[in-house]
Amino acid sequence: MQTTVVGNYxxxxxxxxxxxxxxxxxxRDRGELTDAELAQVxxxxxxxxxxxxxxxxxxxxxxxxxxxxxxQTYVARNFKGIEIGALQRYLxxxxxxxEPEVTGAISFVGPTLAPDWEFAQKNSTKPIKAIVPGPxxxxxxxLDKHYNNRxxxxxxxxxxxxxxxxxxxxxxxxxxxVNDPVIVFNKEDYAFFHAAIVKLLDGVSGAETGVYTWFSxxxxxxxxxxDLPADVIGLDFAAGPANWDALEAxxxxxxxxxGVVDGRNTRLETAADVxxxxxxxxxxxxxxxxxxxxxxGLEYVPRETASEKLKVLAQGARQxxxxxx
Amino acid sequence: xxxxxxxxxxxxxxxxxxxxxxxxxxxxxxxxxxxxxSEFAQGKIDRADLDKLExxxxxxxxxxxxxxxxxxxxxxxxxxxxxxxxxxxxxxxNPIKGMKIGGLVRSYGNRYYxxxxxxxxxxxxxxxxxxxWRYAQGLxxxxxxxxxxxAYTMVEWSFDEAYPTRRDAVLDMARIIRREVEELVKAGCHxxxxxxxxxxxxxxxxxxxxxxxxxATVDGINAEFHTHICYxxxxxxxxxxIKLPVKQIHLAFKNTDFAYLDLIREFGxxxxxxxxxxxxxxxxxxxxxxxxxxxxxRRTLKLLPAERLWILPDCGLKxxxxxxxxxxxxxxxxxxxxxxxxxxAE
Numbered sequence: 001m002q003t004t005v006v007g008n009y010x011x012x013x014x015x016x017x018x019x020x021x022x023x024x025x026x027x028r029d030r031g032e033l034t035d036a037e038l039a040q041v042x043x044x045x046x047x048x049x050x051x052x053x054x055x056x057x058x059x060x061x062x063x064x065x066x067x068x069x070x071x072q073t074y075v076a077r078n079f080k081g082i083e084i085g086a087l088q089r090y091l092x093x094x095x096x097x098x099e100p101e102v103t104g105a106i107s108f109v110g111p112t113l114a115p116d117w118e119f120a121q122k123n124s125t126k127p128i129k130a131i132v133p134g135p136x137x138x139x140x141x142x143l144d145k146h147y148n149n150r151x152x153x154x155x156x157x158x159x160x161x162x163x164x165x166x167x168x169x170x171x172x173x174x175x176x177x178v179n180d181p182v183i184v185f186n187k188e189d190y191a192f193f194h195a196a197i198v199k200l201l202d203g204v205s206g207a208e209t210g211v212y213t214w215f216s217x218x219x220x221x222x223x224x225x226x227d228l229p230a231d232v233i234g235l236d237f238a239a240g241p242a243n244w245d246a247l248e249a250x251x252x253x254x255x256x257x258x259g260v261v262d263g264r265n266t267r268l269e270t271a272a273d274v275x276x277x278x279x280x281x282x283x284x285x286x287x288x289x290x291x292x293x294x295x296x297g298l299e300y301v302p303r304e305t306a307s308e309k310l311k312v313l314a315q316g317a318r319q320x321x322x323x324x325x
Numbered sequence: 326x327x328x329x330x331x332x333x334x335x336x337x338x339x340x341x342x343x344x345x346x347x348x349x350x351x352x353x354x355x356x357x358x359x360x361x362x363s364e365f366a367q368g369k370i371d372r373a374d375l376d377k378l379e380x381x382x383x384x385x386x387x388x389x390x391x392x393x394x395x396x397x398x399x400x401x402x403x404x405x406x407x408x409x410x411x412x413x414x415x416x417x418x419n420p421i422k423g424m425k426i427g428g429l430v431r432s433y434g435n436r437y438y439x440x441x442x443x444x445x446x447x448x449x450x451x452x453x454x455x456x457x458w459r460y461a462q463g464l465x466x467x468x469x470x471x472x473x474x475x476a477y478t479m480v481e482w483s484f485d486e487a488y489p490t491r492r493d494a495v496l497d498m499a500r501i502i503r504r505e506v507e508e509l510v511k512a513g514c515h516x517x518x519x520x521x522x523x524x525x526x527x528x529x530x531x532x533x534x535x536x537x538x539x540x541a542t543v544d545g546i547n548a549e550f551h552t553h554i555c556y557x558x559x560x561x562x563x564x565x566x567i568k569l570p571v572k573q574i575h576l577a578f579k580n581t582d583f584a585y586l587d588l589i590r591e592f593g594x595x596x597x598x599x600x601x602x603x604x605x606x607x608x609x610x611x612x613x614x615x616x617x618x619x620x621x622x623r624r625t626l627k628l629l630p631a632e633r634l635w636i637l638p639d640c641g642l643k644x645x646x647x648x649x650x651x652x653x654x655x656x657x658x659x660x661x662x663x664x665x666x667x668x669x670a671e
Binding site for chain 2: 011012070089301
């Protein structure tokens with residue numbers, strides 16, 4: 001069993017710690033800081049986020065995605081064929097993202113994720129997992145003015161993202177995770193969601209690959225997900241308790257990303273809650289095939305809560321393993 | 326019920342005017358107030374000093390609205406930072422017991438806000454908005470609306486650490502907001518606006534809960550209730566939304582170039598309700614042309630009679646400057662007078 005995170009980490013701490021990234025962006029916007037100086041601050045706060053995740057006791061971490069404005073535009077904005085559009089509410093959250101506008105054929109120009117991963121891994125004693133935005137979710141949350149067909153758009157995104165994945169593998173990245181949550185709300189699109197993931201991950205070797213979902217359950221599609229060319233399937237058990245039944249009903253052959261700590265609420269779980277959930281999952285998936293993680297990215301809660309939640313998660317995992325905390 | 330009078334007017338007990346003009350809620354805080362709020366937060370000035378400046382700014386906005394010629398006024402929310410946080414522990418407010426302000430959470434880009442936390446069972450803390458309403462109403466002969474945030478939005482935009490389900494939290498919150506409604510009514514307030522901008526967050530899953538919460542907040546209370554619902558997928562909730570137990574629903578018509586008219590045409594609008602029509606976009610500095618606003622009014626009048634229409638900006642004006650806000654209100658009022666003349670109502 002290992003502990004991990006699902007993606008993003010809150011970008012700024014609360015007082016008395018300084019909100020360095022927020023202040024630096026404001027200064028750059030006022031012309032008091034150059035882009036190069038802002039990039040330097042982004043590097044520094046990324047190193048801090050890495051250190052906090054390690055200190056909390058997490059085994060496989062991310063760079064916190066502090067450079068990302070949102071999951072939809074960080075990578076896609078560098079593709080040919082994409083423009084950045086209006087603010088949209090992200091699913092049922094009170095968080096907003098810029099809508100990618102597809103104005104032409106999508107193509108990869110150069111890697112966005114591999115350089116970030118190399119920087120993060122250089123500054124981490126733990127393995128850094130790279131997060132790749134899911135092609136289906138990108139297609140579902142884009143304004144499509146070119147393909148006029150969600151399936152074609154998802155496959156076009158998958159083709160361009162595949163080059164991000166290949167660049168990550170070439171750089172030496174050992175953990176690659178595709179965050180593709182929106183499929184849980186549009187299960188009728190499963191067939192081409194699956195095809196897009198195949199296009200994105202099939203044949204990737206040398207790295208462990210995963211597909212994560214959140215905010216609801218995978219009931220009804222979990223059996224087909226066993227055939228995805230991915231090693232890990234991530235499920236949200238906080239917002240999608242029906243995932244328990246779905247898990248019980250399927251012959252689960254992958255590693256399971258067990259999303260048990262609620263990434264959307266400040267209510268703090270206990271280590272015992274986490275250990276209990278691990279015990280329950282272990283009856284269905286052997287514990288050596290478990291990743292224990294929050295239910296989603298942690299940016300929905302304040303930084304200090306995120307750090308506390310990760311500590312509880314790590315303690316719960318140790319408790320479940322019978323290791324004295 | 327409002328008594329029939331010969332001269333059509335908006336009184337403190339009801340409006341018989343064609344195209345009653347009003348505003349949605351907030352206005353920009355003058356610089357001296359923004360500075361004072363930050364000094365108060367740092368402990369440099371006391372509550373009485375801040376109170377004086379909040380009242381000064383409130384009077385300013387009351388006079389602006391009188392000068393422009395609105396029929397029903399808002400107090401401008403000079404004492405509030407955020408429509409949920411004000412009731413949850415924001416500096417200067419009287420917070421609902423069981424709520425506090427949490428750490429910073431990112432909204433988008435480089436924008437962050439302090440998201441409130443429900444940490445314990447909610448209890449009514451005594452009047453939260455009554456003093457300011459009474460002060461504002463005391464400044465003017467025109468009616469001033471009482472302004473509250475609805476139970477669904479209060480819970481949706483907070484973390485909940487205390488209740489087993491969202492439903493439990495929302496319905497208990499409705500009990501608290503109802504207490505404040507009762508206090509406003511006791512103070513003599515007739516028009517009470519209960520804003521629910523989060524109402525369409527989960528259109529399929531729990532829109533009924535939002536309706537149930539509004540019933541729990543207003544049923545059996547003798548006042549005229551309005552609600553403001555802005556942006557978001559109104560089309561997904563329209564047929565349910567119009568069942569909200571309020572006298573008036575107002576929507577941001579201008580922002581969608583009056584596309585909501587199609588919904589009214591297709592699904593109707595309840596006979597017993599007034600419609601609030603947002604006619605100026607609050608997100609742009611650009612001041613609409615009077616002709617443009619008149620055009621929107623004419624289009625709306627094809628579907629509903631003037632007596633059932635209230636005219637207002639799309640949303641609160643707090644993101645616009647004093648000058649922009651005044652100009653946007655003036656364009657709106659000028660257009661209303663022109664249309665009233667056109668239909669022989671003035």
